Amino acid sequence: MWIKLTxxxxxxxxxxxxxxxxxxxxxxxxxxxxRGVDEGRPVLALEYEVYEPLFRHELRKIFAxxxxxxxxxxxxxxxxxxxxxxxxxxxxxxxxxPHRSEALEALSYAIESFKQRAPVWKKEWTEPEGARWVHCxxxxxxxx
Amino acid sequence: MKIHLLFFAIxxxxxxxxxxxxxxEAGETVxxxxxxxxxxxxxxLFAVNHQYVPCDYVIQEGDEVAFVPPVAGG
Numbered sequence: 229m230w231i232k233l234t235x236x237x238x239x240x241x242x243x244x245x246x247x248x249x250x251x252x253x254x255x256x257x258x259x260x261x262x263r264g265v266d267e268g269r270p271v272l273a274l275e276y277e278v279y280e281p282l283f284r285h286e287l288r289k290i291f292a293x294x295x296x297x298x299x300x301x302x303x304x305x306x307x308x309x310x311x312x313x314x315x316x317x318x319x320x321x322x323x324x325x326p327h328r329s330e331a332l333e334a335l336s337y338a339i340e341s342f343k344q345r346a347p348v349w350k351k352e353w354t355e356p357e358g359a360r361w362v363h364c365x366x367x368x369x370x371x372x
Numbered sequence: 373m374k375i376h377l378l379f380f381a382i383x384x385x386x387x388x389x390x391x392x393x394x395x396x397e398a399g400e401t402v403x404x405x406x407x408x409x410x411x412x413x414x415x416x417l418f419a420v421n422h423q424y425v426p427c428d429y430v431i432q433e434g435d436e437v438a439f440v441p442p443v444a445g446g
Contacts, residue, residue, distance in 0.1 A: 260446050277380060277381050279378070279380055279419070279438060279440070281422040282419045282422050282423070282424070282438065282440075285422050285423060286424070307445075319445065319446060339446060342445055342446055343443075343445055343446040344443070345424075345443070346443060346445040346446075347380070347417075347419070347438075347440055347443055347445075348443055348444060348445030348446075349380060349381035349382075349441065349443065349444055350444040350445075351381070361381050361382040361441070361444075362444040363442040363443070363444045364381065364382040364441050364442050364444075366415065367382055367383075367386075367412070367415070367441060367442075
């Protein structure tokens with residue numbers, strides 16, 4: 229398992245080279261990029277924030293679940309932090325296994341688990357609303 | 373007893389700091405502490421010493437408690 233957090237552009241080859249192996253005939257990848265529109269509003273930029281120790285701990289758990297379920301042990305993930313422009317990649321995941329079917333299933337499981345559990349936050353700049361934390365809108369008005 | 377607190381994203385902006393030391397009574401839960409600090413605990417997750425815990429986790433001396441607002445990775 230190979231995990232990297234970086235404030236520089238994602239280098240896909242680093243992740244791909246860390247999972248490739250002669251006994252693996254399939255390498256599947258997912259790249260999450262910054263969309264230019266969200267709920268009809270034009271997006272100018274996204275800022276990613278991560279709680280790194282918990283991030284690494286949860287990913288180790290997700291990876292252990294994948295290894296147990298599909299027997300896959302070649303997994304790499306790069307997470308961008310800081311401010312990104314539209315079109316830039318914020319997340320890259322690569323998984324290699326002998327055959328494609330289990331690699332694709334494991335990749336889907338990895339993405340869904342990541343979205344639910346990885347401590348990553350996105351601040352979104354839109355026009356004309358300004359900045360907001362994605363999925364946290366209800367907390368800004370919940371001062372009780 | 374003294375504990376260390378971490379605030380992220382929207383909670384950091386609400387509180388105005390990324391971390392701090394805090395004095396709590398024995399028996400305090402992470403959910404109870406969130407309610408006292410922010411006025412709510414719903415939709416938050418909690419981590420102690422880099423692992424998720426349930427909201428009724430009872431805080432121990434020296435714990436590092438992180439309040440995790442709704443995540444948005446991927």
